[in-house]
Amino acid sequence: MSGVSARLDGRGIVHEAGLRVDGGEFAALVGPNGCGKSTLMRTIYRALRPSAGLVTVDGDDVHRLPWRESARRTAVVAQETPAELDFTVGEVVLMGRTPYRRVPAADEERCARALDRVGLSGARERVYATLSGGEKQRALVARALVQETRLLLLDEPTSHLDVRHQLEILHLVRELGAELGMATLAVLHDLNQAAAFCDRLYVMSAGRIVAGGPPDRVLTPELISRVYGVRAVHRTQLVFERLGGGP
Numbered sequence: 001m002s003g004v005s006a007r008l009d010g011r012g013i014v015h016e017a018g019l020r021v022d023g024g025e026f027a028a029l030v031g032p033n034g035c036g037k038s039t040l041m042r043t044i045y046r047a048l049r050p051s052a053g054l055v056t057v058d059g060d061d062v063h064r065l066p067w068r069e070s071a072r073r074t075a076v077v078a079q080e081t082p083a084e085l086d087f088t089v090g091e092v093v094l095m096g097r098t099p100y101r102r103v104p105a106a107d108e109e110r111c112a113r114a115l116d117r118v119g120l121s122g123a124r125e126r127v128y129a130t131l132s133g134g135e136k137q138r139a140l141v142a143r144a145l146v147q148e149t150r151l152l153l154l155d156e157p158t159s160h161l162d163v164r165h166q167l168e169i170l171h172l173v174r175e176l177g178a179e180l181g182m183a184t185l186a187v188l189h190d191l192n193q194a195a196a197f198c199d200r201l202y203v204m205s206a207g208r209i210v211a212g213g214p215p216d217r218v219l220t221p222e223l224i225s226r227v228y229g230v231r232a233v234h235r236t237q238l239v240f241e242r243l244g245g246g247p
């Protein structure tokens with residue numbers, strides 16, 4: 001995207017934002033509460049039309065594509081998901097096939113494969129509302145998988161999860177992206193986690209992207225103090241890794 005601005009209720013929220021994510025790459029978008037991250041994400045998955053600028057996925061302006069076509073290019077795992085609550089896990093996953101002509105047998109197989117991939121193969125008939133927070137997130141990732149898109153957007157995918165499940169979901173998404181050549185853009189709040197997982201990091205402040213690049217170059221103490229108003233200090237600390245492998 002380039003030069004993207006967005007307004008809500010007549011107020012400028014995002015100002016001339018530009019970023020890119022390549023296939024197979026995991027990018028994170030970080031920034032203080034209220035700086036405009038979700039609003040920016042909404043312009044990418046077409047929940048909001050930018051007031052200026054261009055959002056492209058695979059070279060096409062997403063806001064000019066037919067809805068069905070843009071839904072074949074971009075999948076979203078968002079924060080709150082009340083719409084799914086009454087459905088079974090399998091039904092929720094199959095919602096990912098909405099932009100395609102339904103082929104029941106093939107779709108069932110896609111659903112089974114996706115559930116297997118996220119470690120939920122036994123949960124096909126369970127009611128979504130009864131899943132734990134981590135399982136819900138994995139079910140939504142499975143739905144995104146059957147949508148077979150080039151871009152996956154995640155808006156705070158780990159916000160309700162404990163540290164083990166946070167690492168699990170980030171691992172899963174990063175692995176899947178690399179395996180499928182899918183570009184992934186995730187809004188994250190934990191800077192250490194973002195730095196550990198992403199290839200590219202974008203920092204947003206007051207509606208603008210103020211830095212972008214490899215995390216070790218972007219996350220300087222100077223930038224963190226300017227954007228968040230806190231001092232960043234390197235200390236020996238506990239580092240959490242999944243059992244059986246680092247981030």
Ligand SMILES: Nc1ncnc2c1ncn2[C@@H]1O[C@H](COP(=O)(O)OP(=O)(O)OP(=O)(O)O)[C@@H](O)[C@H]1O
Binds near residue numbers: 009031032034038
């Ligand atoms: N529907 C709306 N109408 C008017 N202003 C809104 C609306 N939704 C959000 N805002 C405002 O837009 C600004 C950016 O909100 P946004 O949710 O994009 O920020 P964010 O960076 O994702 O925040 P957080 O980290 O807290 O989730 C905030 O000041 C918010 O109050």
